Amino acid sequence: MDEARTGEDSSAPRRWVRHASRHAGGLLIFQPRWDLMENPRTGERMERLVLETRDWVNVVALTEARELVVVRQYRFGTEAVTIEIPGGVIDQDESPLDAARRELREESGFTSQNWVELGAVTPNPAFHDNRCHHFLARGVQRTHPQELDNGEDIMVDLVSLERVRELVASGAIDHSLVLSALARVLDLRVAALSGSEGP
Amino acid sequence: MDEARTGEDSSAPRRWVRHASRHAGGLLIFQPRWDLMENPRTGERMERLVLETRDWVNVVALTEARELVVVRQYRFGTEAVTIEIPGGVIDQDESPLDAARRELREESGFTSQNWVELGAVTPNPAFHDNRCHHFLARGVQRTHPQELDNGEDIMVDLVSLERVRELVASGAIDHSLVLSALARVLDLRVAALSGSEGP
Numbered sequence: 001m002d003e004a005r006t007g008e009d010s011s012a013p014r015r016w017v018r019h020a021s022r023h024a025g026g027l028l029i030f031q032p033r034w035d036l037m038e039n040p041r042t043g044e045r046m047e048r049l050v051l052e053t054r055d056w057v058n059v060v061a062l063t064e065a066r067e068l069v070v071v072r073q074y075r076f077g078t079e080a081v082t083i084e085i086p087g088g089v090i091d092q093d094e095s096p097l098d099a100a101r102r103e104l105r106e107e108s109g110f111t112s113q114n115w116v117e118l119g120a121v122t123p124n125p126a127f128h129d130n131r132c133h134h135f136l137a138r139g140v141q142r143t144h145p146q147e148l149d150n151g152e153d154i155m156v157d158l159v160s161l162e163r164v165r166e167l168v169a170s171g172a173i174d175h176s177l178v179l180s181a182l183a184r185v186l187d188l189r190v191a192a193l194s195g196s197e198g199p
Numbered sequence: 200m201d202e203a204r205t206g207e208d209s210s211a212p213r214r215w216v217r218h219a220s221r222h223a224g225g226l227l228i229f230q231p232r233w234d235l236m237e238n239p240r241t242g243e244r245m246e247r248l249v250l251e252t253r254d255w256v257n258v259v260a261l262t263e264a265r266e267l268v269v270v271r272q273y274r275f276g277t278e279a280v281t282i283e284i285p286g287g288v289i290d291q292d293e294s295p296l297d298a299a300r301r302e303l304r305e306e307s308g309f310t311s312q313n314w315v316e317l318g319a320v321t322p323n324p325a326f327h328d329n330r331c332h333h334f335l336a337r338g339v340q341r342t343h344p345q346e347l348d349n350g351e352d353i354m355v356d357l358v359s360l361e362r363v364r365e366l367v368a369s370g371a372i373d374h375s376l377v378l379s380a381l382a383r384v385l386d387l388r389v390a391a392l393s394g395s396e397g398p
Contacts, residue, residue: 016273039351040352048275050275074214078324079214118389124374124375124376125276125373125374127275129276150238154212155210155211155212175321179375179378188383193335
């Protein structure tokens with residue numbers, strides 16, 4: 001497959017025509033938008049939902065001792081306490097890096113002078129319009145008090161990278177955006193598939 | 200950190216109390232639910248949104264020649280043609296494995312006799328209640344015609360694993376759930392961080 005084929009030529013899926021678009025009532029961080037879309041394959045029109053939202057960031061933060069900063073919090077979707085990495089929504093007029101610095105400091109109290117961009121992913125291109133920017137912060141130190149907002153109750157821990165791999169393998173770390181960030185820093189292959197033979 | 204600490208003891212974040220819950224109008228594959236939640240840290244009550252939805256599956260499908268089956272389609276959220284792996288929503292009374300077999304066959308025409316469960320992730324535990332089950336299918340062959348529904352316009356390609364890694368590194372493959380599946384089969388570390396020194 002040639003990457004250029006995702007562009008204009010006839011072997012690529014065509015853009016759908018948007019015939020109409022209307023915004024519905026807000027859903028906290030989401031602004032629902034109904035688009036009247038035309039399938040270029042069939043000509044059929046159908047309403048499709050986009051949940052507009054700002055870009056997000058998250059941070060793989062490692063201490064000098066190569067321990068990962070994790071945050072534990074109760075999550076309302078899965079009704080469970082999760083183990084994640086610090087992250088959040090980028091504020092208006094804030095750069096992704098500034099948001100990453102702020103979220104790491106606010107949620108965990110850790111800061112760093114050593115930042116690396118790990119690229120951005122799409123949380124779900126089917127119905128979100130945003131990206132999540134991944135960062136690596138090395139040599140982090142606990143320099144600040146935690147600053148939680150009213151919608152947060154977060155506990156912070158340090159976990160060895162070996163233990164992080166175990167928590168991923170066991171499913172204890174299972175947030176897709178945490179995994180896509182960690183995968184840029186750690187080899188997360190399932191043990192049985194990571195031999196020299198590969199998959 | 201002790202994994203048990205995510206359970207009952209006092210060092211773990213507490214469950215929030217849900218004082219009320221009401222469903223709003225449906226949003227296609229989502230059923231919005233508003234929960235009145237109480238923050239155990241502050242006692243404050245606030246409405247939080249859960250977008251209930253069925254579990255999803257996706258499939259890392261490899262041919263005998265170790266090429267990956269990818270699907271390209273126009274995505275309404277990001278308004279772009281993406282490169283993804285086959286996947287979709289699990290039907291009622293369907294097992295995750297059966298859904299994975301069906302979605303691979305319907306979207307790509309490929310089938311396999313060799314399936315491995317790669318575990319499940321949470322697409323976003325903050326506001327979704329579902330999981331996405333990852334599968335590996337080895338030795339896949341094109342045995343069936345594509346069966347697209349009216350909401351789909353999908354093209355299929357085979358990509359070498361080396362090229363897959365390049366597409367991840369360049370951001371051409373950027374769907375978080377595709378990345379969390381691929382990370383269980385391929386080492387996706389950023390080249391500069393994958394040396395013997397690690398991060």
